[in-house]
Amino acid sequence: MSESKSSGCACGGSVSLLLPCSGAADTGEIADRAARKFAAGNCAGMFCLAGIGANISGFIASAKGADRLLVVDGCNLDCARKTLAEKGITENIIHVRVTDLGIVKGKSPATAERVDAVVAELGKKLTASLK
Amino acid sequence: MLIQILGTGCPKCQKLEENARQAATELNLDFQIEKVKDLQQIMAFGVMITPALVVDGVVKVAGKIPGLEDIKKMLAK
Numbered sequence: 001m002s003e004s005k006s007s008g009c010a011c012g013g014s015v016s017l018l019l020p021c022s023g024a025a026d027t028g029e030i031a032d033r034a035a036r037k038f039a040a041g042n043c044a045g046m047f048c049l050a051g052i053g054a055n056i057s058g059f060i061a062s063a064k065g066a067d068r069l070l071v072v073d074g075c076n077l078d079c080a081r082k083t084l085a086e087k088g089i090t091e092n093i094i095h096v097r098v099t100d101l102g103i104v105k106g107k108s109p110a111t112a113e114r115v116d117a118v119v120a121e122l123g124k125k126l127t128a129s130l131k
Numbered sequence: 132m133l134i135q136i137l138g139t140g141c142p143k144c145q146k147l148e149e150n151a152r153q154a155a156t157e158l159n160l161d162f163q164i165e166k167v168k169d170l171q172q173i174m175a176f177g178v179m180i181t182p183a184l185v186v187d188g189v190v191k192v193a194g195k196i197p198g199l200e201d202i203k204k205m206l207a208k
Binding site: 015017045047048051056057058059060061062064065066 | 176177178179180183185189190191192193194195
C-alpha cells in the first residue's frame with residue numbers, strides 16, 4: 001500500500017481519504033476508531049464528513065478530487081455514504097459497513113478486537129483497489 | 132474577482148495558476164490572482180488536497196487541474 005498516502009499535494013501520488021460515519025451507536029464509534037487507527041498507518045488521511053454535510057466548498061472539492069474515499073459506516077443506514085451522495089460524490093468509493101462484519105449494532109461495545117476487524121477490512125479493500 | 136491558487140508551489144500549482152490566469156484574461160474579467168502557500172491557510176478553506184482553485188472565497192476544485200474551458204465555466208458562475 002506504499003503507493004497510497006495521506007492527504008496532501010496531488011503531485012506526490014494518489015490520495016486516499018477516510019470518512020467514518022462516527023455515529024452515536026457503538027458501531028458508529030467502532031467506525032470512527034477504526035478509521036483513526038487506519039489513518040495512523042499513513043495509508044489514508046482522516047477527513048471531515050461533517051464539513052461535507054455543512055456544504056463547505058473546500059471539503060466537497062477535496063472529496064471529489066481524491067483518488068479514493070474510504071467510507072466507513074457503522075450500520076446499514078449508510079449515513080456517510082448517503083451524505084456524500086447528497087453532494088454528488090459517488091465515485092472512487094471503497095465502502096466498509098461495520099455490521100457486515102458480524103458486529104451487531106447496540107450490542108457491541110467498541111473493543112480493540114472489533115476495531116481491528118474493521119481496520120483489517122479497510123486494509124483488504126484498499127489493497128484490492130490498488131491491484 | 133479574487134482568484135486564489137492554494138498549494139505549496141509545485142508544478143501542478145503553477146499550471147493551475149497559468150490556466151486560471153489565461154481563462155480570466157480570455158473572459159476579460161477584472162481579476163487578481165493570489166497564491167496561498169501556507170498550509171494553515173489552505174486548511175482553513177477545508178482543502179486537504181492541492182492544488183486548489185478558489186474563486187471569491189468558494190473552492191471550485193481541489194487535487195486536479197481543470198482544462199481552460201472548465202475553468203472558464205467556474206469563473207463565469
